[in-house]
Amino acid sequence: MSGMVFHPGHQELHGVTVVVDGTDGRTYVGRFDREDERGVLLRDVAVWDPATSHQPVAEFLARTLKFGVRAEARQLILPSAEVAGVRRLSTVSLA
Amino acid sequence: MPYPELMIRPMREEVTRLGVQELRTVADVDGVMANPSGTQLVFVNSVCGCAAGGARPALALALAQTKAKPDALFTVFAGADVDATARARSYFSDYAPSSPSFALLKDGEVVHFTHRHMVEGRYPQQIAADLVAAFERHCGSLTPAS
Numbered sequence: 001m002s003g004m005v006f007h008p009g010h011q012e013l014h015g016v017t018v019v020v021d022g023t024d025g026r027t028y029v030g031r032f033d034r035e036d037e038r039g040v041l042l043r044d045v046a047v048w049d050p051a052t053s054h055q056p057v058a059e060f061l062a063r064t065l066k067f068g069v070r071a072e073a074r075q076l077i078l079p080s081a082e083v084a085g086v087r088r089l090s091t092v093s094l095a
Numbered sequence: 096m097p098y099p100e101l102m103i104r105p106m107r108e109e110v111t112r113l114g115v116q117e118l119r120t121v122a123d124v125d126g127v128m129a130n131p132s133g134t135q136l137v138f139v140n141s142v143c144g145c146a147a148g149g150a151r152p153a154l155a156l157a158l159a160q161t162k163a164k165p166d167a168l169f170t171v172f173a174g175a176d177v178d179a180t181a182r183a184r185s186y187f188s189d190y191a192p193s194s195p196s197f198a199l200l201k202d203g204e205v206v207h208f209t210h211r212h213m214v215e216g217r218y219p220q221q222i223a224a225d226l227v228a229a230f231e232r233h234c235g236s237l238t239p240a241s
Contacts, residue, residue, distance in 0.1 A: 015145040017212035068191030068210045089212045 011035065017069060018042070019061065019092060021084040025050045027057050028076065029069050029089060039079040040086065044071035062094050097175050098142055107172060109151045110140055113158055115168040124171070124182040131203040133166035134234045137183055140172045141194035146214045150195035153214075153222035160223060163231040165199060199229050206233045 013032040020028040020040060030045030046069045048060040055063075064070070069089075111117050115138065118124045128135065138154055141147045158164060171180040173194035180194075187198045193211035200206065207229035214222055 015143060016215045065212075067189060068193050068196075068208075069212075070191045088216070090215065 013086065013088075017089040018086050019089050020078060020086050022078065023082050023084045027060065028078065029061075029064050030071065030073075030076065032086070033075075035080065039077045039081075040083055042076045042078065043074065044069060045073045045076045046070050047072055047076075058094065061089075061092050064089065065092060065094070097177060100175075103142060103172065103175050106140060106142065106147065106151065107170075110138060110154065110170045113155055113168070115154070115170045117170050117172070118179050118183060119172075119176045121178050121182045124169075124179050124186075127167065127169060128183065128186050128203075131200060133202070134206075135167045135169060135200045136165040137187070137198045137200070138168075138170040139180060139183070139194045139196045139198075140170050142174060143195065143211075145216075146211050147195040149217060149219050149222055150197070150214050152219040153226060154197070156219055156223035157226035157230065161227045161230050163227075163234045165230065165234050197226065199233060201233055 011032075011034055014034060016032050017029065018032045020030075020042065022028065027048040028042060028045055030042035033041040033043050035041070046064060048057050050057070053060060107117060116127070118127065138150070140151070169183070171183045173180045184192050186203070187200065187205045187208065190198065190205065190208050190210070195214055196211055197207075197209040198205055199208070209222070209225060213225070
């Protein structure tokens with residue numbers, strides 16, 4: 001049970017906490033499960049919505065980096081056409 | 096539903112054989128965390144192969160690499176000892192639940208937190224280096240282990 005154990009047969013980002021930028025301006029942070037014909041499936045997802053959030057997205061990401069992902073949804077499927085980009089949360093720079 | 100004990104026992108033992116005390120009930124947790132003094136490390140163990148598979152050996156490496164260790168070492172198992180894990184997390188509730196994760200507390204205050212996203216995709220040596228840095232900053236002696 002030691003060492004690096006990955007998930008054979010899964011996509012590279014499976015199990016990784018990612019930031020998904022939506023084409024509608026929303027930002028999602030959650031664990032990537034998979035991408036299939038339905039779209040990108042995320043688990044334990046926090047959502048930043050420019051229409052309702054009281055903080056800039058940079059602050060949302062900064063708080064998430066420091067305090068973790070405050071999940072609002074157990075899982076979410078984002079149609080691939082509505083996904084502008086996917087990156088690892090750990091690579092987010094706050095410079 | 097908790098994971099089968101037969102499956103997770105080796106994951107528990109990989110941590111407890113390091114001298115880390117496993118807290119399996121709410122009473123266990125409160126018994127050691129309700130009146131804290133000094134430094135306490137709480138490792139939230141999990142079955143996740145990609146993250147916990149790096150976190151457990153990282154803890155072993157970190158403890159072997161420095162003399163500046165926390166005064167007390169505890170672990171709870173997310174997805175197995177659900178109530179104990181929830182209670183442990185209540186002592187660092189400013190931080191969102193994630194597993195695996197490490198909380199380092201000093202006199203009951205969180206002074207360092209390693210989230211799951213800081214573990215994912217990294218080698219145990221890299222995770223251990225972060226833990227050692229936190230230990231040496233908050234747990235006293237800066238003398239490296241010989």
